[in-house]
Amino acid sequence: MIDVTKSDHYQRLLNDLKRDGCAIDCIVHAFNLDGSSEESWSYDPAAMDKSLYSVLYLVQALGDRMPGHPITLNLLARHVALVLDGDKVCPERAVLTGISRVIPHEFANVTCRVLDVGDQATRPGRVGSWEEDIARDVVSESMDAQVAWRGSQRWIRIFEQVTPGNGTAPSVLRERGVYFVTGGLGGIGMAIAEHLAQAVQARLVLVSRRVMPPRANWASIIDAATDNELCTLIRRIERMETLGAEVLLACADIADQDQVREATLAAVGRFGAIHGVIHAAGVAGDSMITTKTRSSVAAVLRPKVDGTVELARAMQVFEPEFFVLCSSMSAVNGGVGQYDYAAANAFQDAFAVRMDGVGRTHYVSIGWAAWKEVGMAANMRLPAYLLAEKEQQLKSAIGTDEGVRALMAILADPLPHWIVSPRDLAGTLEAARPNSGLTGAVSRPLTPTNVQPRQELTTTYIEPDNQIEEVLVGVWQELLSIDRVGVADNFFELGGDSILIIRLHTMMRNQLPELMREVPLKLLFEHPTVAGIGAVLAERYEALHYAGEVKKMRETTLIMEVGEI
Template structure:
């Protein structure tokens, strides 16, 4: 792509729309190589495209990327083939829209029975949601609606002496699920994690030392399961490695007999803007939920499982800046459950909100203020899981709306990507129309700001304005113009918020990574000042052109908005 961009710029300067068809292939993705090829043609090709676009001088101009894939979703139920491997591409595109505000991205899911002209016509639709699907020439969009679970079946989903495998089993969510299952019946629990736990004979020493709180909590949870009558074993294995997973599953069958259920909780957190992530980290995030899911499915195919439950994230529904790889991995799970059900297996994907005090929420100190959903207490989440084992669905979103929502917390995805049921549409409308107190969702706004490391009179006008914006985003009353954004609590979500406020104030002269490249207020202000200086061409134009000429040059993209404003000001027209 880095070689391709200069050719586009030289030969077709007005190219602003890219149709991504690399995922359209008849190749099977059921085996490891097929899945790797699908990831390369789908997820990674978009990742490389965005990464290279970001480095282009025209990266702040408006672009549209349309992703086309086949049979990703179960839409009508008549699909003969489903391709869940498109989930990674689907998820990446959803989040990339937030991290690349000047790039509009859409996803079109097509079948082999739709006239290609229908698809081409869709390319020109201006106000389409993120994802649409075509089946037999009919157009479908996703719908969100509240649902009530059917009454529980007479028989228990968890049975006494059942054998259950939990991946990510020593993580916070895995342990909570293990405790909930053990409360229902005496069961055989097999907890799989990459590192496992120290040998049991060392547990008392670890508890007595009191230094490793994470290990102590893990040991306490397992002791609680065993107190309820469960037989618990811990296995160390990387579930994305076939030989390791196969060996563990064979050992379980030899000791306990057939496996009755799989709960797939394993996952690696993804944090940070896409353009700042090394590819090695992205591959690690995808491995457990993509390769691991496929292997778990294939290696338990003969077990006649009572259930195969996958833990996904609410972010696949709402999006989430800084979570591109994580959302991509979970979007694969969202599609994979329907693929398994088509093959006759009882699979379910659950999209969870944040669980408090356990798992990734605890490990990464996740800020839930930007989510439209309340977080769950661990015991509450585990109890909901037990209820959902009776659900006859391939995917369920679990969530309680917050009592008060703003436009920011509802987000672009919920507001524009779905057809909402009447009750949801009415709820959102009521939330947005309700009178608000002073802007409580923007901490730091309108508060007196104290500069710590410089005399305020020595600051430039740009430094003062940038400092106010940073304080608003970070929710602080005092700030240092030389402190780095990260060191003051800045993260990927706040970086997107900061970028948008800076763009509102100074126009489209910044890229989102500039927040990290020019990471102090002083550096950012200097950079903004440099970008606002009118070029020599614009200055010359001011002395010899009329206002109409400037507008014509602006319309033809010969000069930027800020060059035009600078030239107009130099003409004596003011701003």
């Protein structure tokens, strides 16, 4: 018996299994099969204990107690997805779809799947039992990341490319409409507000946690020019007003019920109504699963989960025409360090599906890929060794004008969940599938047809000078298809990314199994050069060698003592 809210219970469980010599190959996590989703749903934070936090503690324990051992983790739950008419989605459980896409990115030995068991599976009169269906699915070698069972039918999740609004739908924006924008002083929120100002001379409520100085001081602030970021914000707001918009600034924590109520009442008191809501507030996740804590996860969830719930509750009385949730593609393609962020966005996607059609408000969640000029991806501060990867990703990101046009088209369409990607989504998701061919020879062989010369880098080429570095250079060259790699070359500057680094970790484990045993993926991010990670492995080699010599000395001493007797 374990308490799902206690992280040490999972550690003790795995310790006991390891002590008894039990090797785990398959785990069925079934804490979310209980109960049913009522017709009228209300957010229950405690439900996250059985989904988000329970899986976090389990995976952390697996990383500590059974690193490297191949494991299939099956997350069973009810009410994860809307598949058939009558299905009810529970957003607190839908977070499983987001985290299931992140876990294999950070633990190359773990395959993670979500199995959604609908109420239809347990209805009287069906042939066979749902338990048998699930059991067969669990032990199968299926690579389907998300499965839904409805009766005896097995559904899988796919995405279809469509044109929102069929390309011809009229705008849903009102001339001089009142639009409430959270994250209103942030990159994407401000870009959307500027479009609303120009297109319909909107009356805008820009909500942010940032405290802006009184308007009476703006001219002197611009004249002083000591804070470039603040001066830019002021100029952009003033430009919107010159276009005919009215702007009300509201400082509020969107997850605080009282502050949200105060902001909405101020908006209605000033403008008389709220015609649309754009929730663009968010905080990015930036740490590996092994280092996350309940409080750090809760901080990422706060604006997107608690903020979404509080904002929707406050807006019920005003019945805006639309309620847009700015979600992220991380909910469907995961990524290293995105456990909490992917969960928060998966919650928003499910929230829109659950709430759309309940009242007069059209709820829609948009899973954005990275925006090129604004937003979290563009403004995220990263360590030097990740800058090359960021620059590479932003080359194919969404332009601001493209993003705004996509939003306007989506608003004219009745679907509640969209993904906006500048690249082929199927190909992007397949490339992001971390356990796709990660065992054995996972990389491209070096042949004259695909090998590339080493490009000019910020570092000088340096040859390896020991056996460990020679092995590592060979692995890097094979993975990246580069004719030569220097020991000081940064993996990300060479063209590597957060997907390829997972493969690199697996290949290194195959080539150096003893040295790489229990070496976590995060060390490759911290030491992204052959020389850096090679030094770490050299220290491990010395420690292992010393331990071996000590063992031999003890055995020799024992033999000598026995001989003397």
